[in-house]
Amino acid sequence: MSEQQLNDELALLKSGTNRPLQIDEVALLDEFQHDQEHEGSLGMKILSILGALLATAFFLGFIFVADVYDSAVGLTMTGLILIGASYVLSRPKYAGLMADAFSVSFATCGYMLLLIGLVDPINSERGVALAGAFIAGTILVLHENRIVTFLATVTTAGSLLFLAADGWESPAVHFYVGITALLLTVWFLFEGTLLKVSALVSRRYDGIRTGLIFALIMGTYYLSDFNWWMGMERAPNWYVSVILIPLTGLVTWQLLRKFVKESATRVAYLTGTLTLLLPTVFAPAICAALLILLLSWRSGYRTGAAIAVIALVYFVSRYYYDLNLTLFTKAIILSVSGLLFLAAYRVLHQKISPQ
Template identity: 35%
Template sequence: MRTKEEIKQLLENAQELVNKDLKFNEEAIYRAYEKGNNHQSLTIKVLSIFGGIMASFLFIGFLFIAGLYDSEFGLLVIGIPLIIFGALVTKVTYNILLDTLSISAYIIGFVLVGGGLLQMEMNENLVSIIFILIAVSALFIVRSYLISFISIVIICGGSLFLMMSNNSFNLIHIYISLLASILTFIYLKEAKLMTFNKAFSQIYDSVRISLIFCFLAGLYLLGRNYRFADIGKYSNEYFWISSVVIILAILYVISHLFEMLNIKKSEQKYGIYALSVLILLPTVFAPAISGAILIILLSFLVNYKTSLVIGIVAFIYFVSQYYYDLHYTLLTKSIVLFCSGVLFLSLYFLTHKKLSSDEKI
């Protein structure tokens, strides 16, 4: 890490290069440099989240053993300040210990407030709406990676709970379609979003990765559709809604890949479009597979390795689950997988050949 003297020397060198009288706020530059060096890796952030969750469970268990659950007023009195503390403490410092403490307090606060409201016999739907509103407020106020991540999860989780508690399972297609559109927009407009709004740029990474997990959660629920079908209020007839939106998003992403691969000829573009549609047609009634493909393509386009790995793992799982759930003979399933594999390999060799030719040029 550079010292103040080294940074000062760099600024003086920059001033000599431009041959002009420049004025720098050296203290502000050094603080920004320190903040950048204190930026935690994704692994540390994930460990902080899970550590906070585990600590929260242990503390909640202690409170309930102590008999706090007997007083709804006590739950609210402790829960509300914990939410406020967890959301605002990260505005003071970026210390990793306080980050973990903030996420623990934030989660514990939600659990206690939820328990207090439910003991007051408040409707579960209203409790979910209150949670969503609190999470939305925190998202606009706080600039913490961890708090933003948990807030997005609470917002999406609360929305899914409202759908299921009101037996409106078919609304999950709107949920998935909306998240697919938002993710496509966020990935493709990354540069503009990062420069357009400074506040959003600070939580961009956490919003992006949390939306990925929420999107996959919706796809998982959709992939396990037989659980909902048993209830009798869920219909498989609307699978095409989310599938069509995801497929259109994939084709839109492919149009951006043409620029990256320097594909300009119309016949090549139409051929790739036709091949892509051919590959995606079997997934019309399995939107989880096309959703994983969308994540992979978006991650490849912006070179985001974390979600690329997540997308590949999700793709393998959803294909395996789809294969397992098919009500066909083993021979038919094998033929379906074989044809899909041939199509994917064809697409791979097409793009690999194009990239290799570009590298030679």
């Protein structure tokens, strides 16, 4: 995008307010140019994440083969130095594409080393998971790099999920999923406020958003994995639906308020949506994927919507596969719901126009 396009867009945005805005033009242009130089495509971001993970795996392999891993102090120190170096490299002063890429690799590798170094001194799984969450959380607060922010969010969430998943019968994972879903909804619905609340949050907005999507999917994946329990006592799945279904309903209501004018129609649509969501009481993963889809699509975040669709397809197939019914019953349920969806398509296609 050129500066001309930037100015056109800015003019459009400015014309939306009724008052003249006070703008720090120099700083804005500075950051824009920096972004233009260094902000890679989605594929490039994925490449740098995969590269960092692969490098970390080989480095850990090196450490184990070379027998260095006995020295907890050495590992911890190296980890801290790498994380420190990655922090310095991610500062806006130094940040360039090269520094950014190094920063991602160093942070990933340093984090793993630090954690492995802490295994012996802490000597408890829960303790290490807690330390993992704490370190990743600290990296999240310190780092501005978007990729590191994303990885740190996912890692913090992953460590907390590990802690929560400690006992099969405990409802802790349900709390984890409920809180993640709530956070994600707040993150999307209050975007305007979050962008303004502080520079710290504003610069981390995108990374945390994608990270929270993955965090929620990880939690619901755990809940949907029936095979793990194999007759063990466990907290029933509907616990978390108590949060997920009303949240999805709330987001739907928000959308209906925007697009549907008559309040009677609005209520009818909401009732219909909630009725459709009701069967997901025992399959919270499906409801969570729908929530992510609604939120992402609403705010024009296409990558999030694509992730949600993939998750939705997986969770729906998984649900039917695991369903304890005869194939005959399944076949009938599936065919009938398929025909109903096609009927909905027909109605939408003929009766309701976008205007």
